[in-house]
Amino acid sequence: MQITIISPDMYTYGAMLIGGVLRAAGHQVTLSKKIEAQGAKTVMLSLFSTQHLLRKDIKEFVKQHRNTGGNCYVGGAVSAYPEIVLGELPELNAVCIGEGEEAVCKLAAEESPLNISGLAFLGEDGKILCTPRAFPGGLSPRPLPLIPKDISKENIRGASVYIETHRGCTGTCTFCQVPRFFGHKIRSRSIEEVVAEVWAFKQKGAKKLSISGGTGSLFQYRDGQINEKAFIELLARMAEIMGRENISCPDIRVDCISEAILQAVRKYTIGWIFFGIESGSDRILQNMGKGINTAQIRKAVDTCRKHGLKVAGSFIVGYPGETQKDFEATLDLVAELSFDDAFISIAEPIPKTPLANLVLKTPKENNPVYMPHSGPYKKLGLSEAEARAFELLMHADMFKPELRMISDEVFASYLEAVRQDGENVKQATELLFKYRHTL
Ligand code: SF4
Secondary structure, eight states, X not given: OEEEEEOSSSOOHHHHHHHHHHHHXXXXXXXXXXXXXXXXXXXXXXXXXXXXXXXXXXXXXXXXXXXTTOEEXXXXXXXXXXXXXXXXXXXXXXXEOSOOXXXXXXXXXXXXXGGSTTEEEEOTTSOEEEOOOOOOOOOXXXXXXXOOTXXXXXXXXXXXXXXXOXXXXXXXXXXXXXXXXXXXXXXXXXXXXXXXXXXXXXXXXXXXXXXXXXXXXXXXXXXXXXXXXXXXXXXXXXXXXXXXXXXXXXXXXXXXXXHHHHHHHHHHSSSEEEEEEEOSOHXXXXXXXXXXXHHHHHHHHHHHHHTTOEEEEEEEEOOTTOOHHHHHHXXXXXXXXXXXXXXXXXXXXXXTSHHHHHHHHSOGGGOTTTSBOOSTTGGGTOBHHHHHHHHHHHHHHHTSSSOOOOOHHHHHHHHXXXXXXXXXXXXXXXXXXXXXXXX
């Protein structure tokens, strides 16, 4: 069968993986970033953001493709909340909930939806029917992903692709979908299979590779123990193929490092560590379920620096209940630790996460995403959450180890970025309220 997988705007690893699985099952598969069927009757949309469900071009495409007799399925991160997906895209044949490798092959073989695990679709009465989900299986062996010809042009946060090494996270962060989607138990791939995939990406022209999976160093985590040896071997073998200057390992928890891990990151990667720090307030860290505190953050950053690593931090502002005092604690921590880079986002309530439940219980007038800012940036017409994101961006720049000028251009780009982020989070929050009765 001819199948097109649409991965809007960027080739996600998940879309490539599903493409590889379908190709190995004998189908002729095209992977496209454009919202087009490319001549295929069956289209699978791999959607990873709530924003995709609001996009007019995607809504229009699904409607038209179904009206002309085509089949349309949705998978990816949004499948965790099929009620909203089917509410916004009611013409869909079905939503593949969670890990879709098995389900897509059965769908492509045109088996009855009732016989396929982990599907959600609208019944004749307009009510949502869900088939029971299968117990998630192991990750190896599996076929090579479908790597597009133009992979060399991809640049997703500095990498051509984020290779999946494991699924799941032991963390309990209230804003994060990873443990809810993949579970708390870590399931890892074999090193040989990951290495074979690295070769395949290199041969197809991928320039820079990164590791995905929540926290990189949880690769082959077993019995409550980090497997240093496996993680170090993974980095060493990836670097052997790609060169250390082309390997990065983002997203490590501050409590998932060790001297040996940091040495390996220094030796086999570009030499950066990316920590999800989120806040400088212990109260907010606790509310976020981060399972870490600011003392651990200080110690981890200090240890990284002793190993000669650059340290980037990601931060979340506008979490419900975040006070000015909490925010100031974040500003202070950023000034004290002088991060080499910082990524700031406004707390987005991904449906079915504990944060989403909290946002639903928080009156809008108390939610920083809606509260008008009345402080120093009042004239800019920002919400409190946007103003905090803006201030933290500039503050982080000011305290970077290397001096950076905040030109008019940088100022304008930060302002635009926080306005866009604020707007996206507002839209996601509105969607959440619209479907609150179904969640
Ligand atoms: S540690 Fe990272 S991946 Fe794990 S739950 Fe927290 S944010 Fe998500």
